[in-house]
Amino acid sequence: MILATWNVNSISVRIPHLISWLQQHQPDVLCIQETKVEDTKFPIDKIREIGYEAVFHGQKSYNGVAIISKLPMDKVEKTFRETPELDQARFIKAEIEGNVILNAYIPNGSYVGSDKYEYKLEWFSALRNYLNENQDSSKPVLLCGDFNVAPEDRDIYNPDRHRGEVMCSEQEREALSVIRDWGFVDAFRMHEEQTGHFTWWDYRLLGFKRKMGFRIDHIYVTESLAGKCKRSWIDIEPRKLDRPSDHTPLVAEFN
DNA sequence: ATGGTGGATGGTCCA
Helix, strand or coil: CEEEEEECCCHHHHHHHHHHHHHHHCCCEEEEECCCCCHHHCCHHHHHHCCCEEEEECCCCCCCEEEEECCCCEEEECCCCCCHHHCCCCEEEEEECCEEEEEEECCCCCCCCCHHHHHHHHHHHHHHHHHHHHCCCCCCEEEEEECCCCCCHHHECCHHHHCCCCCCCHHHHHHHHHHHCCCCEECHHHCCCCCCCCCEECCCCCCCCCCCEECCEEEEECHHHHCCEEEEEECCHHHHCCCCCCECCEEEEEC
C-alpha cells in the first residue's frame, strides 16, 4: 500500500494539481486537508473519473478533510469527540484493508499565547483522549495530516530564527510527543535522519524561493505498520507549479 | 526591507 498526505489549501483551486499528481503517482490512499468546501461542492466526479473514491468532511471557507482511495473504505467517522460545536471539520477516519486511517488537520495556532494557540493544545489533548478510548496501538493504525508542528530543530531550515514561535514552541512539541507516545513511529524519520527535508513553505515569507522550509506534515504509524514501511519521501515537485499549495505531498510505502 | 502572499469572500478572517 502506498499512502500520502497533502494539505491542498483549497481543493477547488488545486484540483488540477491533485488529479495530475494522483495519475502520476497512483497512491492507494491520499489524505488531504484544507479542502475549504462544503460537502455538496466537493469535486467527487473528477476523482471518480480517474478511478478513485473519496469520503469527505468539509465546511465553507475553512478547514475540511478528505480521504481519497482506490481501495474500499468502511467504518467512516467524521468527528472524534463529544463536543460537535467545537468541530471545525478537521478530522476524518476510515478503515482500509484492516488499517485504521486517521486524517487530521491540527489547528494552526496563530501565535504563541493566543486563543487559537490554546485551542491547538486542547485539540491535541482531545486527540490523545480519542486514541486512548477508541483505538488500539497493537493494531495497524495510521495517523497522518497537517500537524502544524515541526517536532525537532532538524525539521526547520533555521531553528534559531524561529525559536519558541508557533509550530516549534516547547508546549506544541510536548503536545505532539504525547500523541506519538500513545504508540506511533514517525514514518519519514525511519528512513531519513538529516535536516533539509520539508513539507511547507510560507507564502508570506516567499519561503519556497528562499528555501525557508518546515516539516510539519507527518505520517505516524503503529509498530505493526512501521515494520512494513519500506520507504517514505517528500515530493517537492507540486510546490514548484504555478499557483501551488503552500504544502507538498508526503508519501509512505508499505509492503 | 521587521514586510512580503494566497484562498474564500465580498469586509475581513485565516494561514
